[in-house]
Amino acid sequence: MSKAKDKNKEEQILNAAKTIFQSKGMSGARMQEIADKAGINKAMLHYYYRSKQLLFEAVFKNAFSLLAPQLNAILNDDSSIEEKIKNFTSNYITFIIKHPYLPNFIIQELNRNPEFILKLKEDKGFPNLDKFKIQVDEDVKKGFIKPISAEQLFINILALNIFPFVAKPLIMAFTNTDDKNYKELMEDRKTEVANFIINSIKST
Amino acid sequence: MSKAKDKNKEEQILNAAKTIFQSKGMSGARMQEIADKAGINKAMLHYYYRSKQLLFEAVFKNAFSLLAPQLNAILNDDSSIEEKIKNFTSNYITFIIKHPYLPNFIIQELNRNPEFILKLKEDKGFPNLDKFKIQVDEDVKKGFIKPISAEQLFINILALNIFPFVAKPLIMAFTNTDDKNYKELMEDRKTEVANFIINSIKST
DNA sequence: ACATTTGTTAACCAATTGGTTAAACTATAT
DNA sequence: ATATAGTTTAACCAATTGGTTAACAAATGT
Numbered sequence: 001m002s003k004a005k006d007k008n009k010e011e012q013i014l015n016a017a018k019t020i021f022q023s024k025g026m027s028g029a030r031m032q033e034i035a036d037k038a039g040i041n042k043a044m045l046h047y048y049y050r051s052k053q054l055l056f057e058a059v060f061k062n063a064f065s066l067l068a069p070q071l072n073a074i075l076n077d078d079s080s081i082e083e084k085i086k087n088f089t090s091n092y093i094t095f096i097i098k099h100p101y102l103p104n105f106i107i108q109e110l111n112r113n114p115e116f117i118l119k120l121k122e123d124k125g126f127p128n129l130d131k132f133k134i135q136v137d138e139d140v141k142k143g144f145i146k147p148i149s150a151e152q153l154f155i156n157i158l159a160l161n162i163f164p165f166v167a168k169p170l171i172m173a174f175t176n177t178d179d180k181n182y183k184e185l186m187e188d189r190k191t192e193v194a195n196f197i198i199n200s201i202k203s204t
Numbered sequence: 205m206s207k208a209k210d211k212n213k214e215e216q217i218l219n220a221a222k223t224i225f226q227s228k229g230m231s232g233a234r235m236q237e238i239a240d241k242a243g244i245n246k247a248m249l250h251y252y253y254r255s256k257q258l259l260f261e262a263v264f265k266n267a268f269s270l271l272a273p274q275l276n277a278i279l280n281d282d283s284s285i286e287e288k289i290k291n292f293t294s295n296y297i298t299f300i301i302k303h304p305y306l307p308n309f310i311i312q313e314l315n316r317n318p319e320f321i322l323k324l325k326e327d328k329g330f331p332n333l334d335k336f337k338i339q340v341d342e343d344v345k346k347g348f349i350k351p352i353s354a355e356q357l358f359i360n361i362l363a364l365n366i367f368p369f370v371a372k373p374l375i376m377a378f379t380n381t382d383d384k385n386y387k388e389l390m391e392d393r394k395t396e397v398a399n400f401i402i403n404s405i406k407s408t
Numbered sequence: 409a410c411a412t413t414t415g416t417t418a419a420c421c422a423a424t425t426g427g428t429t430a431a432a433c434t435a436t437a438t
Numbered sequence: 439a440t441a442t443a444g445t446t447t448a449a450c451c452a453a454t455t456g457g458t459t460a461a462c463a464a465a466t467g468t
Contacts, residue, residue, distance in 0.1 A: 043417070152389070235426060
């Protein structure tokens with residue numbers, strides 16, 4: 001119960017569940033531990049969310065709904081590619097520093113349960129590349145940027161932004177950095193990554 | 205029991221355990237399932253590897269020992285930065301296509317158990333940035349490449365190479381690709397990624 | 409005031425799980 | 439042949455786990 005005031009019990013449970021599920025995963029999480037964290041009886045979990053599976057799905061959808069808008073920003077707004085990359089990189093890294101477990105959680109559980117994404121794709125707000133693709137193709141044709149497919153560019157943007165958080169323990173070990181140091185590295189990336197991408201694709 | 209001939213029972217078990225642990229993680233894996241996959245009695249698992257934890261550690265170290273040499277190649281050999289990036293990208297993606305669960309497995313369990321990496325760091329072969337750092341700093345000073353820290357460059361290289369495999373289900377959904385299509389995307393990346401990085405850092 | 413719905417709890421339960429045991433089987437040495 | 443050490447199995451066990459129940463308390467409506 002980190003936050004003192006959760007509006008209602010339902011949200012209180014969801015917050016506790018979020019913490020536990022995100023750090024231990026679906027199979028590693030224990031209902032009793034979630035109940036303890038929420039400061040309630042275990043039976044209450046089942047009263048509000050019928051089963052572990054449903055509680056998990058609530059947490060997962062909630063987590064995903066935080067990420068999706070961030071992606072839509074880069075995919076569907078009307079700014080230039082360069083602006084998009086700059087804004088996204090800065091915004092996204094800021095966002096993830098606040099929710100460090102999020103990307104790893106989503107990636108992990110999606111790998112464990114690939115059919116799960118089908119449900120998400122039905123949602124209207126699910127990120128879609130169509131518009132971004134048109135923009136990239138056009139910019140390539142006009143010679144604004146070097147030839148690259150929208151898909152590969154999109155993958156690169158995601159990779160450079162998300163990976164350092166997903167692989168944090170690994171990278172910390174390789175680069176011999178402590179937590180404070182690592183945070184500085186990530187802060188630098190808010191501008192570094194955008195420059196890195198733009199340098200790579202802009203026409204000379 | 206995919207492979208017909210495992211030299212000895214120990215390896216037979218390890219292979220089965222690898223498959224199960226890598227797809228379900230430590231907490232999701234069941235000893236019974238590993239035994240079934242290995243075609244042996246569950247008690248045999250405990251006979252050869254005392255506990256689930258020890259069996260898991262054997263699998264994990266084995267997996268990590270496959271990855272480490274790949275990284276050392278880029279960090280410690282004597283070729284130019286440009287060559288290193290080209291070789292690593294091509295080799296690494298080829299390697300991962302053969303072991304698709306590997307990076308996700310390592311990242312996942314390391315996040316779950318960050319102290320675990322301390323044991324690995326003790327090993328002599330653990331990847332180390334020192335030499336790479338000198339090389340990058342020198343190339344920057346000589347003006348061969350644009351200013352960038354070795355750490356950030358290294359993170360970018362890892363990110364661009366590893367992330368697409370870790371986040372496969374997510375990216376497949378966003379880009380609306382099927383498995384065959386996705387494999388083509390990854391094949392393209394064997395050269396695309398190297399070009400992307402080199403374009404970004406080489407001096408104009 | 410009383411009944412009914414909603415929220416909460418402790419005790420319980422069946423299934424699963426990692427791990428053990430003791431007996432049996434197999435090979436090797438003597 | 440017989441003892442010995444290593445290998446394999448089925449049955450078993452205690453602990454854990456997700457989930458249920460039945461009784462109780464607190465609101466809410468009438």
